[in-house]
Amino acid sequence: MERKKNISMAVIKRLPKYHRYLAELMKNDVDRISSKELSEKIGFTASQIRQDLNCFGDFGQQGYGYNVNELYNQISGILGLTKDxxxxxxxxxxxxxxxxxxxxxxxxxxxxxxxxxxxxxxxxxxxxxxxxxxxxxxxxxxxxxxxxxxxxxxxxxxxxxxxxxxxxxxxxxxxxxxxxxxxxxxxxxxxxxxxxxxxxxxxxxxxxxx
Amino acid sequence: MERKKNISMAVIKRLPKYHRYLAELMKNDVDRISSKELSEKIGFTASQIRQDLNCFGDFGQQGYGYNVNELYNQISGILGLTKDxxxxxxxxxxxxxxxxxxxxxxxxxxxxxxxxxxxxxxxxxxxxxxxxxxxxxxxxxxxxxxxxxxxxxxxxxxxxxxxxxxxxxxxxxxxxxxxxxxxxxxxxxxxxxxxxxxxxxxxxxxxxxx
Structure with missing residues (x-):
């Protein structure tokens, strides 16, 4: 996993919201989502989302979007949720x-x-x-x-x-x-x-x- | 009172903290405070404080600092606390x-x-x-x-x-x-x-x- 040493506090503050929305998508059996669709759901701009998610690795694939499950797991890791x-x-x-x-x-x-x-x-x-x-x-x-x-x-x-x-x-x-x-x-x-x-x-x- | 139409969300988010600290100062009978002293108490830089407070009027006086009571009342007004x-x-x-x-x-x-x-x-x-x-x-x-x-x-x-x-x-x-x-x-x-x-x-x- 990419380290998040250089992630700004502003991005950190947004991560729990990504985590919450991705959990919802998984519950609804959504496998992948574009930054545009995610933007409509979450209320950040698509470019903001791409920029945020680029901070800790390259998940998005042109024309495919984000793999919801993979992104959820990555963000869980960055949020420290793989620990107790x-x-x-x-x-x-x-x-x-x-x-x-x-x-x-x-x-x-x-x-x-x-x-x-x-x-x-x-x-x-x-x-x-x-x-x-x-x-x-x-x-x-x-x-x-x-x-x-x-x-x-x-x-x-x-x-x-x-x-x-x-x-x-x-x-x-x-x-x-x-x-x-x-x-x-x-x-x-x-x-x-x-x-x-x-x-x-x-x-x-x-x-x-x- | 100066209108606060152009005050950014970041400043608005800091105002309740100013309000809280100023209330404390008033309780301790402090009449005036410099941006430097306020900075030490509140944890924002002195220049940040001067910039924030400049947004809604000119309270500070060179070499004198802020009138605590006046500043408290102004911020109360901006926070909408003069209403019920x-x-x-x-x-x-x-x-x-x-x-x-x-x-x-x-x-x-x-x-x-x-x-x-x-x-x-x-x-x-x-x-x-x-x-x-x-x-x-x-x-x-x-x-x-x-x-x-x-x-x-x-x-x-x-x-x-x-x-x-x-x-x-x-x-x-x-x-x-x-x-x-x-x-x-x-x-x-x-x-x-x-x-x-x-x-x-x-x-x-x-x-x-x-």
Missing amino acids: YKTVIVGAGNIGQAIANYTDFEKLGFTLQGIFDINPKLIGLKIRDIEIQDIDYLSDFLKENPTDIGVICVPKINVQKICDIFTKNGVKGIWNFGPVDLVVPEDVKVENVHLRDSLLTLSCLLNDIE | YKTVIVGAGNIGQAIANYTDFEKLGFTLQGIFDINPKLIGLKIRDIEIQDIDYLSDFLKENPTDIGVICVPKINVQKICDIFTKNGVKGIWNFGPVDLVVPEDVKVENVHLRDSLLTLSCLLNDIE
């Missing part, structure tokens, strides 16, 4: 529970191995057979159970603290739902879901049309 | 409940006026004094209660259907949590929170460092 990831969620409120309940993530190779909370009312309850544990045990748990991705769903004030516990215990990927921009060591990757920022983007767009 | 927005959530699962419980959104001017679900076990329950209603009444409710923003938190298969009910009843802003790219009339604005895409972006970044 152990995940731990901290914060078992609504967002944490929602993430814990997404069984689709398990199918993609993300295995939830622990859920932690500070709230005594939640500790001991189970989500999909995984018991919510006391946050005091997080550090010990991470030492005993190497974890790839830490999911942070706690109130603002504790976000950086939880992040520090994750990174001190070897977690290299942080999926952050807190409205905080985290400070992490250089080798740690962070992906944020900032709901407040997303809602304000929408109000900004709405304001623009009036 | 009526919102309706469809889907009262974990994500829907999480959104409904974010009282911070109310403080920013987003007023939740209705929650709908298809599940008889949820219908009739209350979230923050708002009763979850049967989705069959959504259309009538929207006719009687003009709504600015429709929040979609339903399973994939129903996402476009709910979106259509919203847009047919005058809703101009869609906040979509479903893993679907919506088809909407031209004057409707969509902001997506695609959790699956976000997680795959993280796995892609992790794969890159190994």
Whole structure:
């Protein structure tokens, strides 16, 4: 497989969407697709698609289009989906529970191995057979159970603290739902879901049309 | 206020972050800040910040920096936060409940006026004094209660259907949590929170460092 060292963040951000559409095409038994057809489905221009997909190899064939299955597998590889990831969620409120309940993530190779909370009312309850544990045990748990991705769903004030516990215990990927921009060591990757920022983007767009 | 007609999507996406940091500064009684100091806090370069803020007027003063309060108010205006927005959530699962419980959104001017679900076990329950209603009444409710923003938190298969009910009843802003790219009339604005895409972006970044 071509390495993707030089793929820009903009392309990386588009890859999950390609992956999603290609999965759909496979489900509908579509074997091949032209960049033009893919463009109509996915909403990027055909030239954008050809440029993106050229970044990591030469799949398209003039007059034939893309082999859907092959392209899907390649993109899966680039997205790191040929590996398994152990995940731990901290914060078992609504967002944490929602993430814990997404069984689709398990199918993609993300295995939830622990859920932690500070709230005594939640500790001991189970989500999909995984018991919510006391946050005091997080550090010990991470030492005993190497974890790839830490999911942070706690109130603002504790976000950086939880992040520090994750990174001190070897977690290299942080999926952050807190409205905080985290400070992490250089080798740690962070992906944020900032709901407040997303809602304000929408109000900004709405304001623009009036 | 300067109109923001020509502000690019990239700048719009950064505005909520400025807004968040400026709110923090105001809370800490900071009156003014240089682009350099703001840069250290927010993580954009000082020149990026000057360029962004120049898009909608001339706030900075050489050797003085930005007036925090004034800049906050300007950005609030551009983000449309000087107005109120009526919102309706469809889907009262974990994500829907999480959104409904974010009282911070109310403080920013987003007023939740209705929650709908298809599940008889949820219908009739209350979230923050708002009763979850049967989705069959959504259309009538929207006719009687003009709504600015429709929040979609339903399973994939129903996402476009709910979106259509919203847009047919005058809703101009869609906040979509479903893993679907919506088809909407031209004057409707969509902001997506695609959790699956976000997680795959993280796995892609992790794969890159190994």
